[in-house]
Amino acid sequence: MNNLFWEKQAEKLDWFKKWDDVTTGEKPYLNWFTGGKLNASYQCLDRHIKNGSGEKIAIHWENELGENQTFTYQEIYNEVNRLACGLSDLGVKKGDVVVIYMPMIPRAIFSILAVARVGAIHTVVFSAFSYKSLKDRIIDTKAKYLMTADYSLRRGKFINLKFVVDLAVHETAIKKVIIAKRTDLSLSLDSRRDVLYSDLIKNSKDYFEPVAVESNDPLFILYTSGTTGKPKGIVHSTGGYLTYVNYSFGAAFGGAKNGVYWCTADVGWVTGHSYVVYAPLMSGATSVVYEGTPDFPNPSIWWKLIEKYKVSTLYTSPTAIRMLRKLGEKWMENIDLSSLKVLGSVGEVINPDIWYWFFDRVGNKKCPIIDTWWQTETGGFMIAPKIDYKLSDLKPGSPTLPLDGIEVDIVDENGTSIPNGQKGFLIVKSSWPGLTKGVWGDNKRFEEVYWSKFKDNYYSGDYAIKDENGYIWFLGRSDETLNIAGHRIGTSEIENATIKNQKVAEAAVAAIPDRIKGQNFALFVVLKESDLDLDDLRAEITLTLKIEIGALVKPAKIYFVEALPKTRSGKIMRRVLSSLLQKTDVGDLTTLENISSIDNIKYTIKLDKI
Ligand code: ATP
Numbered sequence: 001m002n003n004l005f006w007e008k009q010a011e012k013l014d015w016f017k018k019w020d021d022v023t024t025g026e027k028p029y030l031n032w033f034t035g036g037k038l039n040a041s042y043q044c045l046d047r048h049i050k051n052g053s054g055e056k057i058a059i060h061w062e063n064e065l066g067e068n069q070t071f072t073y074q075e076i077y078n079e080v081n082r083l084a085c086g087l088s089d090l091g092v093k094k095g096d097v098v099v100i101y102m103p104m105i106p107r108a109i110f111s112i113l114a115v116a117r118v119g120a121i122h123t124v125v126f127s128a129f130s131y132k133s134l135k136d137r138i139i140d141t142k143a144k145y146l147m148t149a150d151y152s153l154r155r156g157k158f159i160n161l162k163f164v165v166d167l168a169v170h171e172t173a174i175k176k177v178i179i180a181k182r183t184d185l186s187l188s189l190d191s192r193r194d195v196l197y198s199d200l201i202k203n204s205k206d207y208f209e210p211v212a213v214e215s216n217d218p219l220f221i222l223y224t225s226g227t228t229g230k231p232k233g234i235v236h237s238t239g240g241y242l243t244y245v246n247y248s249f250g251a252a253f254g255g256a257k258n259g260v261y262w263c264t265a266d267v268g269w270v271t272g273h274s275y276v277v278y279a280p281l282m283s284g285a286t287s288v289v290y291e292g293t294p295d296f297p298n299p300s301i302w303w304k305l306i307e308k309y310k311v312s313t314l315y316t317s318p319t320a321i322r323m324l325r326k327l328g329e330k331w332m333e334n335i336d337l338s339s340l341k342v343l344g345s346v347g348e349v350i351n352p353d354i355w356y357w358f359f360d361r362v363g364n365k366k367c368p369i370i371d372t373w374w375q376t377e378t379g380g381f382m383i384a385p386k387i388d389y390k391l392s393d394l395k396p397g398s399p400t401l402p403l404d405g406i407e408v409d410i411v412d413e414n415g416t417s418i419p420n421g422q423k424g425f426l427i428v429k430s431s432w433p434g435l436t437k438g439v440w441g442d443n444k445r446f447e448e449v450y451w452s453k454f455k456d457n458y459y460s461g462d463y464a465i466k467d468e469n470g471y472i473w474f475l476g477r478s479d480e481t482l483n484i485a486g487h488r489i490g491t492s493e494i495e496n497a498t499i500k501n502q503k504v505a506e507a508a509v510a511a512i513p514d515r516i517k518g519q520n521f522a523l524f525v526v527l528k529e530s531d532l533d534l535d536d537l538r539a540e541i542t543l544t545l546k547i548e549i550g551a552l553v554k555p556a557k558i559y560f561v562e563a564l565p566k567t568r569s570g571k572i573m574r575r576v577l578s579s580l581l582q583k584t585d586v587g588d589l590t591t592l593e594n595i596s597s598i599d600n601i602k603y604t605i606k607l608d609k610i
């Protein structure tokens with residue numbers, strides 16, 4: 001695709017100075033809109049105030065206690081300006097790194113925007129990470145400032161974040177810690193280091209001139225989910241990134257301009273950055289921001305929020321949908337979900353079975369499912385249905401086609417394009433402005449992981465197939481792909497078939513070596529209900545796999561477990577299952593959410609051996 005197309009997209013933003021060149025430099029370090037100057041908070045706030053939309057509601061916030069607050073664009077603008085003044089007074093300046101370790105409270109979003117307003121670089125760390133994970137990220141980024149809250153709230157419990165921060169900042173470069181107080185609980189402060197958020201904005205000025213940064217200056221660093229290994233500190237630019245998230249949000253969700261938009265992701269993940277903060281605010285949308293899980297205080301909470309705020313676009317993840325389905329449809333009874341017009345999914349393959357449930361039961365067969373394939377590294381959606389697709393253009397389980405401007409291909413080991421219908425590695429051939437600027441402080445890793453396998457083409461690390469209509473079907477991570485007697489089988493092919501069984505809530509495949517076939521697999525299954533005859537179920541699942549995929553696909557073992565190991569962003573960590581089975585080193589577990597699942601899995605494996 002040509003530069004003219006991207007130039008048109010960039011023109012939709014407000015630039016303080018127009019770019020001299022659309023691109024300069026070379027892949028993988030291509031610069032976009034070189035010489036152009038802009039500010040991210042200006043894109044999200046000032047432009048709406050200037051065009052008279054300041055009174056529009058930007059955010060309806062609510063937490064699991066039912067506490068709620070509503071903010072207009074003007075109100076957010078006022079607070080972000082004051083906070084930016086306060087940060088600047090503390091010494092935060094262009095190019096500094098500011099760690100934001102906050103739960104899903106409005107002040108997390110204000111902090112992100114204020115850091116951007118002063119031209120600094122934010123690095124948001126998911127607030128349920130341990131002190132060790134937080135410390136690793138502080139050290140890796142060499143940050144001098146950290147913003148946090150006194151407490152986070154999760155499933156009825158207050159968690160002392162300040163305590164975690166005190167441990168994490170010890171012997172790091174952090175000089176100032178800013179704390180947003182949300183409770184009356186007492187707090188011990190270090191007078192030289194700690195500053196209250198409320199004190200910072202109390203006496204500060206009403207306006208902070210947004211710092212004009214060059215288009216390629218970094219806007220943020222964000223660590224990946226860690227599904228496949230040690231998280232990578234992905235760097236995003238300002239101009240290219242904002243252009244791309246704005247463009248992709250328009251293409252797939254129509255900019256969510258009408259109605260109310262709710263993206264359930266936490267600000268700690270890239271979905272939270274691109275599609276909770278930047279895209280909807282740039283677009284002038286009205287969003288719901290919810291601090292809470294789907295099952296607390298009871299499993300009807302998400303449905304009630306949709307009814308209460310008349311949510312029209314709901315963007316969530318397969319793991320949340322699987323959980324809601326498992327919790328049961330009785331929780332949806334007598335709740336009006338008719339405001340929903342568009343549904344969206346991200347994070348993993350959405351198994352067709354789950355897709356149908358989402359489409360039928362949640363969307364009442366009238367809402368398109370915008371299944372968006374993308375990565376922390378890509379900045380925004382790459383492969384996704386466009387908002388103007390007809391329902392009949394969708395295929396359950398496929399994110400459909402690349403967005404305009406994006407060219408992908410499926411290739412073999414040698415990088416040769418392979419015919420439709422055959423499985424291979426997904427690469428991106430085109431250049432697009434949302435692509436990461438690299439791994440923070442580690443160009444070598446960036447070049448090795450993404451650019452060494454298929455020269456000049458971006459390697460996604462995902463295994464996929466292109467069908468006769470050009471639709472892309474993801475089959476799982478390429479390093480998790482099985483090779484059974486010379487046949488390559490993606491983890492999701494087996495999981496999709498397993499989950500067809502109505503008693504199954506979730507399933508994951510773990511590769512194991514096999515003397516004859518080279519490789520085989522074990523299946524880990526979570527059931528919707530207990531008290532089932534497990535031997536019958538094993539036979540049923542084995543038969544389904546045989547019918548759906550072929551006789552070759554016969555699990556060496558089927559384990560029924562309480563939960564699958566997942567990242568804190570909700571993705572299944574299959575590599576952990578394989579390591580537990582083979583008793584090898586489980587590797588980096590810092591992003592594992594449910595550590596207790598491990599004991600149950602170990603126990604189940606052990607019982608089976610007796
Ligand atoms: P890490 O790179 O640290 O292992 P991660 O890849 O899980 O973590 P993210 O950038 O959050 O970190 O996730 C991107 C990956 O998620 C993709 O490469 C893909 O495997 C998966 N993914 C995301 N959306 C979809 C989707 N709609 N369909 C299929 N897979 C998806």
Ligand code: MG
Nearest residue numbers: 224228375461
């Ligand atoms: Mg990844």
